[in-house]
Amino acid sequence: MIQFDEVSKIYQHNGSDLRAVDRVNLTINKGEIFGVIGFSGAGKSTLVRLVNLLERPSEGSILVDGEDLSQLSKPELRKVRKRIGMIFQHFNLLESKTVLHNVAFPLIISGTPKKKVQARVDEILEFVGLSDKAHQYPDELSGGQKQRVGIARALATSPDILLCDEATSALDPETTKSILELLKRVRDEYNLTILMITHEMNAVREVCDRIAVMESGCVIEQGSIFDLFSNPQHSTTKNFVRSVMENELPPSILSGIEERGGGRHIYRLTFVKEKASQPIFSQVSKRYQVEVNVLFGQITELQGIPFGQLVVELQGEEKEIFRALEYIQRSVTVQEVEADAG
Numbered sequence: 001m002i003q004f005d006e007v008s009k010i011y012q013h014n015g016s017d018l019r020a021v022d023r024v025n026l027t028i029n030k031g032e033i034f035g036v037i038g039f040s041g042a043g044k045s046t047l048v049r050l051v052n053l054l055e056r057p058s059e060g061s062i063l064v065d066g067e068d069l070s071q072l073s074k075p076e077l078r079k080v081r082k083r084i085g086m087i088f089q090h091f092n093l094l095e096s097k098t099v100l101h102n103v104a105f106p107l108i109i110s111g112t113p114k115k116k117v118q119a120r121v122d123e124i125l126e127f128v129g130l131s132d133k134a135h136q137y138p139d140e141l142s143g144g145q146k147q148r149v150g151i152a153r154a155l156a157t158s159p160d161i162l163l164c165d166e167a168t169s170a171l172d173p174e175t176t177k178s179i180l181e182l183l184k185r186v187r188d189e190y191n192l193t194i195l196m197i198t199h200e201m202n203a204v205r206e207v208c209d210r211i212a213v214m215e216s217g218c219v220i221e222q223g224s225i226f227d228l229f230s231n232p233q234h235s236t237t238k239n240f241v242r243s244v245m246e247n248e249l250p251p252s253i254l255s256g257i258e259e260r261g262g263g264r265h266i267y268r269l270t271f272v273k274e275k276a277s278q279p280i281f282s283q284v285s286k287r288y289q290v291e292v293n294v295l296f297g298q299i300t301e302l303q304g305i306p307f308g309q310l311v312v313e314l315q316g317e318e319k320e321i322f323r324a325l326e327y328i329q330r331s332v333t334v335q336e337v338e339a340d341a342g
């Protein structure tokens with residue numbers, strides 16, 4: 001478990017304080033894949049580097065499995081760092097060493113006996129699917145293969161925590177997918193806690209259990225993937241969600257309705273799991289004197305679970321519309337669209 005308690009990192013910039021990380025509170029549970037998303041400069045890299053004390057907090061404390069690493073002596077810290085692996089956007093491999101040597105490196109410097117090194121490297125290269133590349137050099141590998149080496153190296157010392165700093169940002173979408181699947185397998189098979197930072201909403205959507213959104217050093221919103229995708233509160237979160245799911249009513253449709261005038265009863269319905277495929281509208285039309293006009297919608301998957309959003313206009317007498325709404329609300333989340341239509 002990783003706990004951030006009122007953590008700030010303050011740099012000096014042109015003689016004044018720059019709060020790269022600003023009073024952050026976060027709890028990342030054991031075995032969880034936790035994503036931190038934010039635009040460039042939001043403070044994500046600084047946040048992740050605070051976990052293994054590549055940066056020291058200026059204020060607050062970070063507990064790793066209940067232990068405040070900033071209180072440890074240097075030898076103690078070296079020991080603890082073996083429990084925290086890290087992978088990077090540009091892989092940071094030793095170019096003059098083979099794949100085998102790159103993965104063995106953290107084991108060798110921590111004094112692991114030679115026989116054990118060989119066995120562990122074999123095992124971990126097999127896990128990441130690179131057994132046949134053991135004697136090749138990084139520049140003979142694709143980006144995805146290099147990141148697999150990065151992951152193998154990070155896992156060599158059997159850590160409990162894996163920190164991922166924009167691990168898929170240099171990769172094409174297909175390779176990104178395969179690396180994210182590998183990270184999921186890492187969590188599932190080794191029960192690691194994974195903290196990944198990224199500016200790609202697609203990456204967090206694929207693998208994360210929960211996410212935090214950062215802006216100007218602060219965590220502005222956090223929650224489960226479902227919470228943040230179905231009901232983002234902050235405008236920055238809405239922008240990220242929009243980058244992977246068109247969930248706003250297109251202006252052309254909205255202005256068409258406005259031109260027709262009269263009262264508008266437009267709602268966004270969010271369907272999750274099995275409810276995404278329920279024939280709810282035929283039920284509504286049968287039970288109430290209401291017409292359901294679907295304006296816009298899509299069904300997608302979040303972590304393999306159906307997730308849909310529909311924007312509908314309900315037409316009929318006010319009283320009937322409200323009764324119909326009450327019925328719909330028993331199955332799905334309903335929001336009025338006017339609030340975020342602009």
Ligand SMILES: Nc1ncnc2c1ncn2[C@@H]1O[C@H](COP(=O)(O)OP(=O)(O)OP(=O)(O)O)[C@@H](O)[C@H]1O
Binds near residue numbers: 040041
């Ligand atoms: N060593 C440093 N000294 C001074 N300022 C720094 C230092 N490291 C980061 N910063 C500043 O802290 C802020 C947050 O930077 P950080 O790299 O953590 O953001 P980020 O969200 O990871 O962005 P990116 O994705 O572009 O790396 C930025 O304004 C950056 O310029």
